[in-house]
Amino acid sequence: xxxxxxxxxxxxxxxAADEAWRLAPWAFASRRPLSRAELLGAPIRWxxxxxxxxxxxxxxxKAAEAxxxxxxETVGDLFEHLPRDHREARTVATLCPGEQATVAxxxxxxxxxxxxxxxxxxxxxxxxxxxxxxxxxxxxxxxxLLERYPPxxxxxxxGKVSTAGRFNVVHHAIGKGLGDEKGxxxxxxxxxxxxxxxxxxxxxxxxxxxxxxxxxxxxxxVQESRGALADVPEPLxxxxxxxxxxxxxxxxxxALHFPTVPGDHEAGRRRLxxxxxxxxxxLFLRRRARxxxxxxxxxxxxxxxxxxxxxxxxxxxxxxxxxxxxxxxIRRDLESTRPMQRLLMGExxxxxxxxxxxxxxxxxxxxxxxxxxxxxxxxxxQHFATLQRLLGAETVxxxxxxxxxxxxxxxxxxxxxxxxxxxxxxxxxxxxxPTVSFRSLALAVVDEQHRFGVCQRAALEGDGSTHVLxxxxxxxxxxxxxxxxxxxxxxxxxxxxxxxxxxSTRIVAGEQAxxxxxxxxxxxxxxxxxxxxxxxxxxxxEVEPGPGGAExxxxxxxxxxxxxxxxAVDAGELRAATEELRRLxxxxxxxxxxxxxxxxxxxxxxxxxxxxxxxGDIDVLxxxxxxxxxxxxxxxxxxxxxxxxxxxxxxxxxxxxxxGRGEHPSLCLLVGPPDSPRLRALAEHSDGFRLAEIDxxxxxxxxxxxxxxxxxxxxxxxxxxxxxxxxxxxxxxxxxILREDPELCAPEHALLAEAFERAFGxxxxxxxxx
Ligand code: ADP
Ligand code: MG
Numbered sequence: 001x002x003x004x005x006x007x008x009x010x011x012x013x014x015x016a017a018d019e020a021w022r023l024a025p026w027a028f029a030s031r032r033p034l035s036r037a038e039l040l041g042a043p044i045r046w047x048x049x050x051x052x053x054x055x056x057x058x059x060x061x062k063a064a065e066a067x068x069x070x071x072x073e074t075v076g077d078l079f080e081h082l083p084r085d086h087r088e089a090r091t092v093a094t095l096c097p098g099e100q101a102t103v104a105x106x107x108x109x110x111x112x113x114x115x116x117x118x119x120x121x122x123x124x125x126x127x128x129x130x131x132x133x134x135x136x137x138x139x140x141x142x143x144x145l146l147e148r149y150p151p152x153x154x155x156x157x158x159g160k161v162s163t164a165g166r167f168n169v170v171h172h173a174i175g176k177g178l179g180d181e182k183g184x185x186x187x188x189x190x191x192x193x194x195x196x197x198x199x200x201x202x203x204x205x206x207x208x209x210x211x212x213x214x215x216x217x218x219x220x221x222v223q224e225s226r227g228a229l230a231d232v233p234e235p236l237x238x239x240x241x242x243x244x245x246x247x248x249x250x251x252x253x254x255a256l257h258f259p260t261v262p263g264d265h266e267a268g269r270r271r272l273x274x275x276x277x278x279x280x281x282x283l284f285l286r287r288r289a290r291x292x293x294x295x296x297x298x299x300x301x302x303x304x305x306x307x308x309x310x311x312x313x314x315x316x317x318x319x320x321x322x323x324x325x326x327x328x329x330i331r332r333d334l335e336s337t338r339p340m341q342r343l344l345m346g347e348x349x350x351x352x353x354x355x356x357x358x359x360x361x362x363x364x365x366x367x368x369x370x371x372x373x374x375x376x377x378x379x380x381x382q383h384f385a386t387l388q389r390l391l392g393a394e395t396v397x398x399x400x401x402x403x404x405x406x407x408x409x410x411x412x413x414x415x416x417x418x419x420x421x422x423x424x425x426x427x428x429x430x431x432x433x434p435t436v437s438f439r440s441l442a443l444a445v446v447d448e449q450h451r452f453g454v455c456q457r458a459a460l461e462g463d464g465s466t467h468v469l470x471x472x473x474x475x476x477x478x479x480x481x482x483x484x485x486x487x488x489x490x491x492x493x494x495x496x497x498x499x500x501x502x503x504s505t506r507i508v509a510g511e512q513a514x515x516x517x518x519x520x521x522x523x524x525x526x527x528x529x530x531x532x533x534x535x536x537x538x539x540x541x542e543v544e545p546g547p548g549g550a551e552x553x554x555x556x557x558x559x560x561x562x563x564x565x566x567x568a569v570d571a572g573e574l575r576a577a578t579e580e581l582r583r584l585x586x587x588x589x590x591x592x593x594x595x596x597x598x599x600x601x602x603x604x605x606x607x608x609x610x611x612x613x614x615x616g617d618i619d620v621l622x623x624x625x626x627x628x629x630x631x632x633x634x635x636x637x638x639x640x641x642x643x644x645x646x647x648x649x650x651x652x653x654x655x656x657x658x659x660g661r662g663e664h665p666s667l668c669l670l671v672g673p674p675d676s677p678r679l680r681a682l683a684e685h686s687d688g689f690r691l692a693e694i695d696x697x698x699x700x701x702x703x704x705x706x707x708x709x710x711x712x713x714x715x716x717x718x719x720x721x722x723x724x725x726x727x728x729x730x731x732x733x734x735x736x737i738l739r740e741d742p743e744l745c746a747p748e749h750a751l752l753a754e755a756f757e758r759a760f761g762x763x764x765x766x767x768x769x770x
Contacts, residue, residue, distance in 0.1 A: 051075060051227070051228040052232065055074055056073060056221065066210045066212035066213030067213060070208070076232075078221055079228075086259060086265050087206050088203055089103055092132050092133040097161050097164075098161060100160050101159075102157065102204055103167070104155075107128055107149050107153045108126075108127045108134065110125070111125055112125075124143060125138050125139075126139070135166070153174065171214045173220040205219055205256065223257075233755075235249070235751045235752045246274055247267060248271075253268065270723075273718035281730050282737065282756055284482075285735065286738065286768065294768070297336075297338065297442070298366070298368070300443075300467075310361055315354070321495075323497075326344060327355055329342070329491055330355065330491075339464060339465060339467055343472065344493065345472050345474075345490060345493070350494075350496055351497050357391070359445065359467075362443070363423075369420065369422065369423055370423065370424055370445070371431055371444050373452070377607075378607070382632055383426050397416075397422050397423050399425055400426050401413050401414075401426070402428045403430045420438075445470075445471065475494075477693050480724060503659055503660040503666045503668050504665070504667055506668070506669055507644075509672065514671065517671070528635075529635055529638065530635050533580060535622070536642065536647070539578050577624050578596065580622050580642065595609045597609045597622070613633055625651065632661060634661045636666075637659055637664045639668050642671050643672065652682050737749065743768070
């Protein structure tokens with residue numbers, strides 16, 4: 001087809017353009033229909049860097065400094081400095097004395113007035129109005145505004161209404177052209193139309209600001225550079241945008257910076273979010289493809305001997321169907337020279353370890369080595385114990401290497417790792433120190449993999465020729481898994497091994513219920529069981545769990561870490577482990593043996609407390625969320641969680657997994673508001689995947705837990721789980737693009753490739769060998 005022939009292309013292009021208009025109400029923001037070139041998917045505009053790369057300048061040293069602090073050097077940077085949120089500008093008629101507000105107004109009169117105080121410059125006073133009325137605005141100490149804001153100027157003013165009804169201006173910006181083209185007072189000036197839109201006031205972008213540069217000043221700068229929006233490069237081709245119903249990049253930016261109709265900025269945000277997600281998925285998919293082609297692992301493909309024998313005779317239980325299926329999948333993965341990168345997702349107690357051990361034994365029976373890395377010493381120790389128990393009669397040379405391993409022992413272990421004498425090594429970060437050198441590592445298992453950084457995981461993978469099994473006890477719905485694990489194969493263990501006793505979960509609200517709850521705890525202790533009491537804080541008087549320590553990392557990593565109440569109303573006073581231990585040992589649990597466990601304790605103290613609890617020397621462990629992962633005491637049958645509303649669903653579910661690990665029926669008591677949807681979900685459901693889906697739905701419905709805390713907040717613009725649907729579309733689109741053009745070298749993908757490279761560096765674009 002010859003694109004240049006007008007008769008051949010004009011019609012379909014127009015149809016497509018009509019279609020795009022229908023799909024894309026945002027197009028009104030720019031009032032620019034898609035050009036034919038765009039619709040055909042050809043790159044339309046190459047950036048003219050001159051405008052976007054023009055350096056920003058502001059009057060004043062402080063403001064210039066602030067620009068640098070915010071990382072804003074060029075006009076292009078400025079456009080990417082997106083508003084934090086959008087606020088409704090108020091109308092003059094609704095202003096009340098004493099309040100702070102932003103108004104969009106027009107200047108009617110302006111004059112300068114002397115100020116009595118010495119050293120003060122004259123004050124500028126203006127009569128300003130909008131459709132609803134007028135007011136007096138006062139500008140202090142800026143006499144030049146008299147010239148800058150003549151009558152007729154449209155202004156955006158932020159300030160405080162004095163008791164006398166004056167508007168004392170704190171920040172101000174020229175409002176003309178911000179958003180509505182009709183301007184502040186309507187095209188014909190005051191009162192000649194009753195535009196409901198204008199009545200409602202305008203939506204004003206609010207920016208992350210810094211000392212020396214206010215949000216309004218930033219808005220002024222963006223406004224002054226508005227013309228350069230035309231130079232913004234468009235990585236998404238017109239055909240793609242039409243199909244996805246997304247505005248072009250420039251319109252999206254305009255909608256975010258200068259929204260005109262309500263919802264405008266959201267459409268703009270979604271456009272940029274889609275682009276961000278698309279680039280991410282392109283990266284994941286290319287990474288997968290590259291791994292399949294470039295890296296070679298050893299195929300562990302001889303007929304199984306040791307592992308088969310072990311599965312047949314060594315196991316103390318029968319595998320669940322899902323465990324068998326996971327083992328089969330892994331067997332197939334390992335038989336290939338394509339390095340395995342599989343994520344085994346299954347909540348606490350779902351029996352991941354036995355699957356991991358199978359994979360490790362596959363390496364061992366090929367005369368190779370396998371390693372299991374856990375994020376904490378407690379977990380590593382437990383894995384080590386579990387592996388030995390699971391191995392039963394099989395003798396496999398096995399060792400535990402951690403930071404606290406004494407140096408004599410460490411040297412010995414390092415020697416045996418290097419000689420290959422050790423087949424299985426369990427440990428912590430100590431395993432990836434440079435002094436550790438494996439003779440022939442074939443497989444690495446990374447437990448609670450999200451707790452390790454990318455580099456740490458990469459260190460285990462070495463040159464990429466190691467098979468890797470990642471494990472996580474945090475189930476996330478499939479949709480979201482793409483955002484984090486888009487380059488991994490995912491296997492889920494949903495069912496819990498048979499014979500597990502269900503945990504009955506109750507919400508405890510009010511003093512009466514609390515008293516009953518303690519009675520239940522005491523009843524369990526009478527029976528010889530043990531209990532956990534979990535508090536959100538270590539000490540009263542601190543806001544967050546202590547500095548350093550695993551606990552802090554943990555809190556940062558998951559929803560509803562302390563201080564993130566997840567939108568729930570604060571129901572009770574905050575409880576802290578230290579105080580609670582004292583209170584309980586003198587009160588409700590007097591006469592019992594209580595111990596403390598929290599992240600600020602020394603490693604030794606923690607181990608001692610854990611050991612005492614495990615051996616039954618302690619009845620009640622009063623703890624923070626350090627017990628969330630890895631504590632395994634089958635005799636513990638009851639858990640009471642204080643301020644439960646302060647934790648996220650998944651975190652509570654993890655915590656709850658500490659009980660119900662033995663043959664006894666177990667109980668989880670959540671102290672919190674009875675109407676909390678999250679607590680109710682926990683009371684009703686025990687399946688972690690089901691809970692994850694509910695969590696997703698609740699968050700969509702607005703009970704929002706900061707995504708930064710949930711560990712899903714890896715994006716600048718997109719926000720999960722709210723953008724889950726967008727993420728799926730981006731994934732599908734990325735697949736389609738790479739199917740046609742795996743190297744992104746087609747002309748219509750030139751700008752996309754450029755954006756991709758800008759986002760992830762040159763290596764990301766390096767050709768993948770066929
Ligand atoms: P997680 O997924 O939390 O790592 P584990 O692998 O530690 O779970 O398993 C939890 C407990 O369940 C362990 O004591 C383990 O021996 C036991 N277990 C695992 N699989 C089964 C099974 N199929 N039947 C019975 N018990 C099992
Ligand atoms: Mg485990």
